[in-house]
Amino acid sequence: MTALREDDTTVAPPAAPDRKGRLTPRQARLVRGVAAAVVMVAVAVAMVVRFALEPSLLTLGLYGLALIFSGTAIVLSRRGRTRVATAVLGAGVGVIILAEPLLRAG
Template structure:
């Protein structure tokens, strides 16, 4: 095998990564353009989609920090794999909600955040000692 044959997969991987980044940037630009169109069509009816996304990202970020603090407090009082599991999954869920909101899926993110946090609280109350 020649050296040029060995470089081909690496070059394809770099091209694929660049293509994915470009596609993601284009999707974000398209979502922003749609937000601007929506904002001009519906005057003063609640939040604009861009504001809703920012609000959900901020809410999920605050909850992520709060869950981290509660995890540290719970681990200080009682070390358990279940504690790490429940609060770790809730923190991962907050990260997923942040990413969904950044990509324009605010309703889905809201439902996941509410359902996931209620589930985490129920597991904390019912399962954890």
Template sequence: MSASDQDTPTADAPEADEVRGTRGGRAAGTAPKAPGTPEPPASSEESEVPDGVRGEGLTPKQARRLRVAAASVLLVALAVVLVVRLASRTSVLVVGVYGLAMILCGIVIELSRNGRTRLGTWLLVGGLLTALALDWLVLP
């Protein structure tokens, strides 16, 4: 063997590739790819979902914003109904029922802001149904 043959690494000496964590130009632990094999998509979602539209529904951020907006609209609507009801008949029960419903809307807004959207939705629906039932059954 000549001196020039001893200085050049051979294909059988993988020491340099092992130091970098690769073998033969590919990442360690990956199987070699057959020639002509098409590349798989980056993720299965990209191939199934056109133009970034997700079929799962709302994102958590969108759900929070939607529930905050719905509770805010209901809060304003309940305030208007409270004023109209107080103009027709002054009663502590009217203030109590609609005041509690407005407080419930505020609680739902805070729950939604803190990420508790499902709990907020159930409270909002249950509270509003209760307020309507009390209005129909209890208030004169």
């Protein structure tokens, strides 16, 4: 075994991984949380407008469910489950938007 010289003890720091334009986990959580909050505000405004035009329990229930999905997406984003939050927000709000005309027609 050879003795280490003083200049051999310095180690270069590991190279940072190349992210190639991808978001950091913190940025992803922030973006998904803000997107869910924007959707929540839009759903709340739409609910108020729709309820003012035609008050019904169906309107209240569907838009209330969309608000619950938006809130769930915010909580999931804060806990680091950003992909699941995106799926919950997209699928939940999409189902609500598609369900309203079908339920009104029937």
